[in-house]
Amino acid sequence: MEKVKEVPHIIELKDVCKEFDGVSVIENINLYVRKGEFVTFLGPSGCGKTTTLRMIAGFDLPTSGQILLNGKDISDLPPNKRPVNTVFQKYALFPHLNIFENVAFGLKLKRIEKKYVDKKGRERVKYEKLPKAVIDEKVKKALEVVDLAGFEKRSVSTLSGGQQQRIAIARAIVNEPEILLLDEPLGALDLKMRKEMQLELKAMHKRLGITFIYVTHDQEEALTMSDTIVVMADGAIQQIGTPEMIYNEPKNTFVADFIGESNIFSGVMTKDYSVRFCGKSFPCLDTGFEKDEPVDIVVRPEDVKITAPEGGMLKGKVTSVIFKGIHYQILVQCGRYEIEIQSTSTPKVGEQVGLSVAPDGIHVMKKKFRVNKFSGVITKRNTVEFGDGEFDCDVCQLYPGSHLDEEGYLITAKGEKLDLTDVEVNVEVGLHDITMSDNLDDGGAQGHIISLIYKSEYYRYIVRTENEEDYVLACEDLWNENDLVSLIIPKDKIRLTLKNPEENKK
C-alpha cells in the first residue's frame, strides 16, 4: 500500500509461514506495522489471524520466515524475552492471585540491569528487582488508566466480565510493552459494553502512544478503532489499508462481502467507463480492463437509489422491507437478481420500483478467474443441473468410496443408502474442460459466444446462455462472436461438492 516510509516499522513479518501437523495455516505473510499504529487483523474464524498474533507474541514459532522487531530478528525468542504483552481472549487472569498480584505479576519478574564496580575494581553487572514502592506506584497508575483504582485487594472471581477485561489490559500495559497485542478482547462482552470499551481502547491507545495489534472478526469493531486494517482469509492477507480504503475500495469479493453489506455481481467490462451486469450496461469510473473482461462488481446497499419504475436503470419488485433503526433494509427482486438497498424511504412490499446507481457507487474488481463455479442441483437421473443446462456427472465423488446400486440410489462406503435427488451442490468446471459444438444437441447447455480474447496460446471464450449464465472456456480453434453453440463437459471433469454437508447426512 502507499504508506509513507517516515515512521519506523516496529514489527515486520517476512515470508512467514506456519504449519500445524503438516497443515498450512499461514501462507507467506508479509506485512509491517509502524510504530504507534493501531492495526487490526480482521477475518473470519480460522483465517489465521490469531495464529499470526501468537507468532508475534512468541507462543507459536513460524515454520519459515522471519519476524523482525525494530529490525532485529526475534523469530526464535521465547515470549518472556519479547517486549510485547498480550491481552487474552478469555482474560487469563490468575485465579489464585488478587487484582494487585495479577497486575504486579510482570513487574515482580522484572530485573533491572545495574552496573557497579566491585572491591577489586572490576566492573560487574547485577540484576535487581524493582523496589516495592515502584511496583505499588505503577500498579496504582495502571489501575487508574483502566478506571479500576482501589480494586487492588479484590479477588478475580468477584469482578464482572468487563472489569476482568480491564484488569487484563492493566496487567499488560503496566509492563510498558512496545507492542500491546489484543486477541479478540471484547468478544465476551455484551454489545453496549463492547461499544464503550472500543472507544475506551482507542482513547487509551492515543494516551499511551504504544503500538496496538488487535485481532477481531467483527468488521464494525475494526472500522471503528483501527488506523490500519489487515483483512485475512484462508491464511493469507487479502487487503491492507485504512478503514476508508477497505470499505470503499475492496480489493476482491471476499473483502467486499466481509466488510459491510454489499451486493456482489459478476459481469463484464464492455469498454472503459462502462460495465455490464444484471443484464444492463452501467456507466462507471473504471478503466484499464481488457475488452469484455469478466469482473466482479460491488455495489453498497446505501449507493442504490430507489426511483420511479420508469426512471431507474433496473426495474424490480420489492420483496421485503425491514426497519433497522436509522434506515430500512429493502430487498428488490430484479429478474433473477436480488438487490439489497439501504434507504430512509419506505416502498411497500410488492410495489414496482426503479433502481439506479451513480457511477461512483459502482466498484469494479478484477476477477481472479481459475474455474467456472456454479450452484447446481442433483436431478433424478443422477445428473446435475446447473448453469442453464443439465449434465451427466459422477455423483459418487460426493461420498468417498461410494457406488450406485441398480435403482440409482447411492450406497456410501458404510453401506448407507442415500437418495440424492434435489440435493444442492457446488459445481466447478475448469477452463480447459469445456468444449463447444455446432450440434446443439451434443452438449448439456447452449449459448451465444459473447466474447473472445486471444491469449497467445488459445482463445478465451465467454458463452452466455439465455438466462445469462456465463461459461468461460479456453479453446484453440477460432469461433465467431455471436455463434450459438452447445457446451460439452465430460462426466469426470465436473467436480461436485455438497453445499450443506451436515443437512444431507440424514
Add this chain to the structure above:
Amino acid sequence: MTTTKPRLRFSRKLLAIPYALFLLVFVVAPLFIIIYYAFTNGDTGKLSFENFQNFFSGTAGQSFFESSRFKTIVQSFGISIASTLLCLLIAYPVAYIIAHSGLKNQMGLLLLFIVPMWVNFVLRINALKELLSWIGIYNKSDEWNIFNTILGMVYDFLPFMILPIYTTISKIDKSYLEAARDLGAGGVSAFIKVTLPLSKAGIMSGISMVFLPSMTNYVVSNYMTFNHTKIIGAFIDECFRNDHWNLGSVTALLLLTLMFVITWLTGGFNTESDTQSRGTSLW
C-alpha cells in the same frame, strides 16, 4: 420419544435411599458405637472420661511420653509423613509429565500406574516382602523395618497421589501459562508461580488420600516387618482383639478427630466458592 408405557412416578430423591441406609448401618451406627464405648466405663457401663485418662497415662510406672504407646504414635506420624512426602515427590513429576505429554492416550499411561492396584493388595504386599527378603533387607533391623514400611506404603498409595494431581494439572487452562510467559516468566518461574499454586487442590487431596490411610494401614507394616514395627492401626487392632473395646474406641475417636482437623486445615472442606480459584480435584 413418545411411549405409551405407564410412567413410574419416580423422584430422583428415591435413588438416595439405598445409599442413606448403607450410610446409616455402616457409618453412622458404628460411629455412635465407638463414641459410646469411648465415653463409658468398661465394667459399669456408666458415662466416664477415664478411657481418655487411660490412653494418656503411662504403663507400668512409665510416664506417657516414655511408654511404648507414645512411641507407636510418633512412629506412625513419622511413617505417614515420610510416605506422603515420598509419594508427592514421585507422583507430581509423573502426573505433570503425563498431563503435559501431549499424547492422545494419556489414560493409557495413567493405567500403567493404576493397573497394579487391581492385583490383590495382600498379594502385592507379600510379593514386595519376598522381593525384600531376596535382596536381604527384610526384617534386618528396626531401621530397615521402618524403611520397608514406608516403601510398602508408597508402593500401595502412589496411585492415590498421582490421580488427583494429574486431574488438576490437566485441567489448568493453558492460557494461564501463556499469560505468565507473556509477562516475562521463564519456564521455571512460570511453573512455580502458576502451575504449582493452581495444582494445590490436587496436591491437598492427594495428601489426604495418602497421609491418613498410611497412619492406620497396619497390614502393610505387619507384613513388611514381621509384626515388629507397630503403628496406630495395629494398636487399635490389638485393643479390640484383647477385649479392650473402650481403649480401642478412644484411640479410634482421637484419630478421627485428628483426621478431621487435618482435612479442615488443608482446606478439604472448601466447596464451590473456592474451587474455581483452586482448580477442581478428583475426590
